[in-house]
Amino acid sequence: MIVYTTKGGKYFPVAESFAKDSSTPRGIYINLTNQCNNDCVFCLRDKKILNAENTLWLEREPSVDEIKSELDKLNWQLVSEIVFCGFGEPTMRLAELKKLLRYVKENHPEISTRLNTNGLGSLQHGRDIAPEFENILDVASISLNSATAERYLKITRSKFGLQAYAAMFDFAERMKNFVPQVVMTIVDKVTPPDEIIACKKICDEHGLKLRVRPYEDN
Numbered sequence: 001m002i003v004y005t006t007k008g009g010k011y012f013p014v015a016e017s018f019a020k021d022s023s024t025p026r027g028i029y030i031n032l033t034n035q036c037n038n039d040c041v042f043c044l045r046d047k048k049i050l051n052a053e054n055t056l057w058l059e060r061e062p063s064v065d066e067i068k069s070e071l072d073k074l075n076w077q078l079v080s081e082i083v084f085c086g087f088g089e090p091t092m093r094l095a096e097l098k099k100l101l102r103y104v105k106e107n108h109p110e111i112s113t114r115l116n117t118n119g120l121g122s123l124q125h126g127r128d129i130a131p132e133f134e135n136i137l138d139v140a141s142i143s144l145n146s147a148t149a150e151r152y153l154k155i156t157r158s159k160f161g162l163q164a165y166a167a168m169f170d171f172a173e174r175m176k177n178f179v180p181q182v183v184m185t186i187v188d189k190v191t192p193p194d195e196i197i198a199c200k201k202i203c204d205e206h207g208l209k210l211r212v213r214p215y216e217d218n
């Protein structure tokens with residue numbers, strides 16, 4: 001699926017979701033890529049074989065025009081936000097991501113846009129990409145994963161090694177200058193309680209908000 005909705009940790013095609021409930025606005029998720037520069041121990045990409053109709057594993061990456069066409073079919077009365085998420089890391093396709101964010105903002109300025117990211121986009125592209133989200137992104141949700149660089153690496157198995165943690169924090173701090181809301185996230189099931197407390201302290205020190213989210217809740 002390229003465009004989908006979620007409920008209770010499950011994924012649904014948009015048409016099916018709209019057919020079941022034609023009155024409540026919901027988040028619509030865009031699945032841009034399977035690529036990622038991390039290999040997190042809890043990543044859903046390991047579960048490639050989901051229900052054949054509901055899998056988020058992309059056989060090929062959709063083009064910008066294909067996604068625009070999917071967006072044009074939506075009943076926008078039933079859309080509360082557009083979220084770039086999926087099985088992979090959206091910033092791996094940065095140019096396409098920005099084009100689509102701009103398309104949503106130009107055509108539906110009242111709809112909030114969110115990017116769920118591992119925060120390694122600047123490291124991936126070798127430049128500070130935070131300014132490129134100004135005026136097209138409302139919420140950046142960045143996976144913090146851990147209170148230390150060492151544990152972060154154990155969890156994410158990032159291809160960038162230990163430097164990934166500091167780069168992710170730099171990105172979060174830079175994004176505060178260009179995006180109205182920046183939220184750091186950790187997953188409750190894989191984060192021990194003492195580490196959650198430590199993560200909260202670090203976020204407070206950096207003036208960042210922390211959200212502890214349930215496993216599979218995007």
Ligand code: SF4
Nearest residue numbers: 036038039040043118
């Ligand atoms: S950053 Fe996200 S997409 Fe990448 S491996 Fe981790 S959980 Fe999977």
